[in-house]
Amino acid sequence: xxxxxxxxxxxxxxxxxxxxxxxxxxxxxxxxxxxxxxxxxxxxxxxxxxxxxxxxxxxxxxxxxxxxxxxxxxxxxxxxxxxxxxxxxxxxxxxxxxxxxxxxxxxxxxxxxxxxxxxxxxxxxxxxxxxxxxxxxxxxxxxxxxxxxxxxxxxxxxxxxxxxxxxxxxxxxxxxxxxxxxxxxxxxxxxxxxxxxxxxxxxxxxxxxxxxxxxxxxxxxxxxxxxxxxxxxxxxxxxxxxxxxxxxxxxxxxxxxxxxxxxxxxxxxxxxxxxxxxxxxxxxxxxxxxxxxxxxxxxxxxxxxxxxxxxxxxxxxxxxxxxxxxxxxxxxxxxxxxxxxxxxxxxxxxxxxxxxxxxxxxxxxxxxxxxxxxxxxxxxxxxxxxxxxxxxxxxxxxxxxxxxxxxxxxxxxxxxxxxxxxxxxxxxxxxxxxxxxxxxxxxxxxxxxxxx
Numbered sequence: 001x002x003x004x005x006x007x008x009x010x011x012x013x014x015x016x017x018x019x020x021x022x023x024x025x026x027x028x029x030x031x032x033x034x035x036x037x038x039x040x041x042x043x044x045x046x047x048x049x050x051x052x053x054x055x056x057x058x059x060x061x062x063x064x065x066x067x068x069x070x071x072x073x074x075x076x077x078x079x080x081x082x083x084x085x086x087x088x089x090x091x092x093x094x095x096x097x098x099x100x101x102x103x104x105x106x107x108x109x110x111x112x113x114x115x116x117x118x119x120x121x122x123x124x125x126x127x128x129x130x131x132x133x134x135x136x137x138x139x140x141x142x143x144x145x146x147x148x149x150x151x152x153x154x155x156x157x158x159x160x161x162x163x164x165x166x167x168x169x170x171x172x173x174x175x176x177x178x179x180x181x182x183x184x185x186x187x188x189x190x191x192x193x194x195x196x197x198x199x200x201x202x203x204x205x206x207x208x209x210x211x212x213x214x215x216x217x218x219x220x221x222x223x224x225x226x227x228x229x230x231x232x233x234x235x236x237x238x239x240x241x242x243x244x245x246x247x248x249x250x251x252x253x254x255x256x257x258x259x260x261x262x263x264x265x266x267x268x269x270x271x272x273x274x275x276x277x278x279x280x281x282x283x284x285x286x287x288x289x290x291x292x293x294x295x296x297x298x299x300x301x302x303x304x305x306x307x308x309x310x311x312x313x314x315x316x317x318x319x320x321x322x323x324x325x326x327x328x329x330x331x332x333x334x335x336x337x338x339x340x341x342x343x344x345x346x347x348x349x350x351x352x353x354x355x356x357x358x359x360x361x362x363x364x365x366x367x368x369x370x371x372x373x374x375x376x377x378x379x380x381x382x383x384x385x386x387x388x389x390x391x392x393x394x395x396x397x398x399x400x401x402x403x404x405x406x407x408x409x410x411x412x413x414x415x416x417x418x419x420x421x422x423x424x425x426x427x428x429x430x431x432x433x434x435x436x437x438x439x440x441x442x443x444x445x446x447x448x449x450x451x452x
Contacts, residue, residue, distance in 0.1 A: 011276050012351075019369035019386035022275060024353040030273055031311050031400060033063030033424075039357040041398060045427040048316065048355045052396050055420050055431060057318040058335035060407045062092075062432075064100055064425040066312035067403075070282070071104055074304060077286035081293055081300050086130050088268050088305025089115040091404040096423050096432035097309065098122035107150070109268070109303035113140045120147065130265065130301065132179065132229070134159075141166040145174060153179045153227045153265070155202055160215055167220035176215060177225030177265060180208045182246040184230050184239050202229075205246055209253050216259055223259060225301070226251060229267025232306060235279040237288045240266065244292055251296065264293070265301035272310045274401040275351050282307070306404040313403020315340055315419070316355070317383075319395045320375075329370045331391050336374020337381040338413040340399065340406050344380040351400045352383065358390040366390050372397070376414050407433075412441055 012026040024041075028034040033043050041048040043063050051061055074085045086107035089098065093115060098108070099122040107128035108119045119129060126147040131140075134155045141163050144152070154160050154176050167174040181202030203211055215221050230243050244266065251261065266289070271279035280288075293300050317335035324330075342348040352372055370391060372384040383399060410418050417436035422429055 013276055014388075016388065019388045021367075021388035022351050022353065024357060027275070027351055027353060027400065032069060033066040033312055034314070034398075034400070036357055041353070041355040043314070043424045046424045046429050048314075048398060049396065051422055051424070051429055052316055052318075052355070054429065055422055056435065057316050057396065058333075058339050058419040059316045059435075060313055060402065060419055060421045061316060061429075062094075062097060062309070062313040062403055062421070062423050064423055067097065067100055067309055068104055070304075070308045070312070071101060071106060073282045074302060074308075075105075077283050078290070078300060078302070080290060082298075083300040083302070084128065084263075086128070086265075086301055086303045087308055088303045089119060090408060091305030092309045092313070092406070093118050093408050094421055094432055095122045096421075096430075098124060100423075101308075107301070109305070113137075113143050116144060116147065116149070126150065130177075130227070130303070132227075132303075136162070138162065138166060141174075142170065145170055145172050150175065151224055151263075151265075152176045154211075154215075155179050157203075157211060157214070160211065160218070160221070164218040164220050173220050173222045175222050175224045177223070177227045177261075177263070178203055178208055178212060178215070179227040179229065180205055180247060180250060182228055182230065182243045184243045184246070205250065208250055209257070212254055212259055213257060223261065225261050225263035225265055225298075226254075227265040227267065227301075229265075229303065230269060232269045233271040234269045235271040235277055237280045237285050240269075240285070241288060241292075244289060248292060248296065251298075261298060263299040263301050264296060265303065268303035268305050268307070270304055270307045272307050272401065272404075274310075275349055279307075308404075310401045310404035313401075313406065315399040315402040315406055317397050317399065319391055319393055319397065322370075322391060322393055324368070329368050331370040331372050331389070332375060333372055333383070333397065334375070335383065335399070335419070336376045336414075336416065337378065337383075338376060338411045338416050339374070339419050340383060340402060341409050341411075342405055343383050344378075345409075350384065350402065352387055352389070352397050353400065354389070355396040355398055376416070412436075415441055417441065 012023050014021040084107045086109040087101050088109045102124040109130050110116050111133035127150045130151045132153040163174045179202040228243050228247050317333040321332040337344045367390045374381045420435040421433035423432045
């Protein structure tokens with residue numbers, strides 16, 4: 001079957017006794033930004049090897065068009081109701097990414113003062129920002145209020161009191177919604193589940209009405225909405241519907257008590273296809289929710305992050321060392337867990353594909369099973385395990401799905417500089433963050449000086 005004939009939902013993998021083979025052409029048929037032309041991997045109109053030659057590796061590369069396409073798919077799918085798509089900045093906070101979305105009219109979901117500062121620096125509007133997160137400080141709240149924040153998503157009674165106190169000091173009124181925890185199982189990885197009673201997020205559903213009533217008595221608080229976020233990488237619509245039903249029940253209770261809202265925020269969390277996952281489409285997701293949302297008559301907020309940027313990006317890495325052993329074959333690459341921690345932290349399975357196709361697929365004579373690992377001194381430093389690949393030292397590999405929670409979660413562990421970031425648009429590519437230097441990592445540190 002040709003590249004163009006691949007069907008949505010088709011498996012792109014072959015499981016063998018030796019390991020997992022991912023068909024690169026079949027996979028890229030499902031990834032909007034990538035395809036192979038004459039055996040060479042391209043993002044939009046740019047040959048990936050051209051990016052490598054200009055900027056080296058490891059390097060994150062993002063497609064501008066792929067980012068915009070998903071954002072517009074959300075906006076179009078919910079066009080029948082008043083809506084605001086608030087991109088979740090934590091997924092990828094590069095200024096170029098934020099700027100592209102700001103120019104398209106996006107709002108933003110933030111969880112820190114630093115993220116708000118990034119949004120504003122990228123041209124975003126504070127009044128289109130919702131401030132989430134369980135640990136907002138006095139300084140965070142003060143800065144957000146002075147910038148004209150659109151809404152605080154409240155997660156505790158003490159936070160509500162603090163926001164009222166700061167707003168009173170500034171002689172401002174703070175717009176708030178309550179993040180309600182509906183105790184709905186999103187059936188996702190426990191580290192990215194947020195809507196269960198065991199999670200740290202939100203206010204218990206049964207306590208929400210009383211807290212709203214208390215908020216209504218506070219002098220410098222304006223109630224504007226209700227918020228709910230049940231987790232990340234959700235591939236089915238049923239958990240969203242279950243959560244929405246609980247929120248609608250609460251909205252009716254608020255109306256019965258004279259509390260009227262302006263918006264309902266259903267959070268983010270819609271999943272993506274990394275390899276063989278089959279997430280619900282944005283269009284089907286919308287169609288399942290719109291009948292209930294239309295009846296509410298409220299503006300609808302969403303906070304997508306991963307689904308906007310994950311498959312718009314790749315992490316490029318070079319094979320430095322091939323180390324076959326009697327028990328395992330290790331391909332040691334120049335990226336590592338400090339560059340991409342998802343496989344180690346979440347046991348995430350991410351696709352690793354060559355930037356230049358071998359002459360044959362799984363039948364290639366030198367195809368072997370490799371663990372793709374970094375040079376960090378941790379056994380947990382791996383990017384993929386048991387992958388059937390034809391490799392040589394010096395080859396470049398692309399880790400797909402890396403546009404979300406890749407660079408933004410990277411670190412300088414082992415005093416490793418963080419990777420460069422590049423954006424592609426049509427035939428153009430542009431450096432949007434230079435590679436760090438080792439010297440920059442300790443430039444602000446000082447040696448201890450013994451007393452004279």
